[in-house]
Amino acid sequence: MEPIEKFRQETRDWLEANCPASMRTPTNDEDETPWGGRRAVWKNPDAKIWLDRMASRGWTAPTWPKAYGGGGLTKDENLVLQSEMRRIKARAPLASFGLWMLGPALLEFASEEQKKEFIPPIVRGEIRWCQGYSEPGAGSDLAGLQTKAEDKGDHYLVNGQKIWTSHADKADWIFCLVRTDPTKKHDGISFLLFDMTTPGVEARPITMISGASPFCETFFTDVKVPKKNLVGELNKGWTIAKRLLEHERSMISGMGLGSGVGSSASLESLAKDYAGEADGRIANGALRDHVVQQKMDGKAFALTLQRTAEEAKAGHGTGAASAIFKYYGTELNKRRYELMLEILGTRGLGWEGEGFTPEEIGITRSWLRSKGNSIEGGTSEVQLNVVAKRVLGLPD
């Protein structure tokens, strides 16, 4: 047997034996998202078992080096693992900014000591991270951030405010951009890690238009951060920040494929159910055209993600196409929810209570949530600027 086929068989057997049955069903319940961390709440105890078993093999981070607790798998082995997990509809064992954003940046930029300290707890889901990037005065112009870190000999003293800090109220640690040289812009930024229980840290949830509060305002008042928690060189944090944003954008652009609430029912079946069917077709011709346009755009986008992945695998670079993923994926997702709202009619206009099904309320809330997709992680306008400058070479 080929080594990769042997690996597939072993993986299949192991997953069969170790993935709890309740982890092989899809869920739309946000309370079931396995964020991990010191204060993790396990609504379904199987989720914790599943996480621990996967983490014991390093398969929460399949391609990270074994030295830091990762799975040490090759790209091909990871593809096998992912396809075997899909085969049994296994849920992702861990949802984590540490996994998606910080970890890859640490692997590239952190010292050996830092990697040993911070990466294994990410793999095991023990520490939940949040991202301290945006500030009230630094949104699209992120490098204009003002939160300052002063050198006090054996520590940095951090003062300032962050905003849109996802789940800061539930996170254990923060990776934070701070100004260490006020006389420079991009070259005066550093990348710091610190514990959210450090005195002087306060996170206040912000109520969003969807009614949820996933984001916080986060205040720092004389927060003492040990100097060993500086990642990379002093004043060179912007390079790390940009790389991490790339990971964030690729994470967000996956939304265009229609994850999230309401994705289990197809647009056309929703449209037939809510807006009427005639001779097997969506009765209203104009609505039918919107539905088919949305489906065809989604299919074309999915094919583009696939093409880029294949090009990358063949060693042709990630290709210029990746520059558009964040822009196109998020705009597609927003359009999808607008369309679902149109399809649901007044059933899509409920806020809460018994008058509407949980799925209907879920779609309404997700429609509101989706508006942020083209703002967070770099607005659509910033993405278009990036394409115009870096890909097309248009002048400033």
Added chain:
Amino acid sequence: MAMVLTEEQQLLRDTATQFFQERVSIANLRRLRDTKDPTGFDRGVWKDMADLGFAGILISEKYGGTDFGPVGLGLVLEQAGRALAASPLVSTVLLCGSAVQLAGSATQRQEILSAIAAGEIVMALALEEGAHHNPAQIATHARPHGSGYRITGRKTFVLDGHVADKLIVAARTSGADGDKSGITLFLVDPKAKGVTIARTLMVDSRNAANISFDNVDVSSDSVLGSVDGGNDVLEQVLDIARIGLSAEMLGLVSEVFETTVTYLKERKQFGVPIGSFQALKHRAAVMFSEIELCRSVVLDALSALEARRNDVPRAASLAKARLSDTARLVTNEGLQMHGGMGMTDQFDIGLYMKRARVAAMTFGDGNFHRDRYAVLEGF
């Protein structure tokens, strides 16, 4: 998706790129137009294309073809689209060659396919009868007469119809106008008694014709495929042509877009390149995104054909709808961004816009293919 080209395909692409750039520049199309060339394409160029193996690209080696397959053909068409090269590729290779390959008898294949591969004959498919693509809307009828058939009806938008050495005519042998069954394909000699051909001068300076059939007698040997079973062949042939036209339009939009971005960098107003204005930058970046999606759907459709996947109709409609719509967007934006110069005949952008509209309308535009996709998806 067959993303990574084989060595043979890379060679073919390089050959096609060089050939269309050097041998079939846009000056070639302008000359055909300005001299009111009676043929409407350059026969010398077509012979060269055949010698390079382009005419036999879908034809097996048994009949003198090169059998490079659909992905190879896509590479050639993309380059032809960039150069706006007029040739009988669509009429003769995509449509009629495919029809004979799929439905022809051993004798028909032997005779016709080898002639196509050698670039010796031009063929045309007489299908459309109305202003919009509608392959089942066939009123032209063929009634049994003696030992053969007698055909009467009118066809329009027959690509290369006035220069064809042989016609394939879709005619009704049973059923009513609009029925998918009851359509039969006939091989018809354009010089036969009762055939009247009138060239129609099109906005893209390429060939099309109106053809009327007035009691045209054909033998029973001239049936291509089975009597009443023409629709199955037509559907497959049309999907090949739709995918091929999508590949041509991919070349067309890529060329227009690149030319436009270059213009944005060079043209100065208010003392700066107009490409520094965000109003134009964002529209250029949006077009770039759309074209990347176009490339994906075209490659997927070509791969579907090559691998004989069962979702060819869906992939064809996905590609043809997207390319038809994006070709409109990119040529309109390209013209606008060229300002007044874009309105002049001297600039090529107008030629691309004209071709984009004809290619979009050929065998179904965005509206047609979105509707078809919805039907294929069951709604």
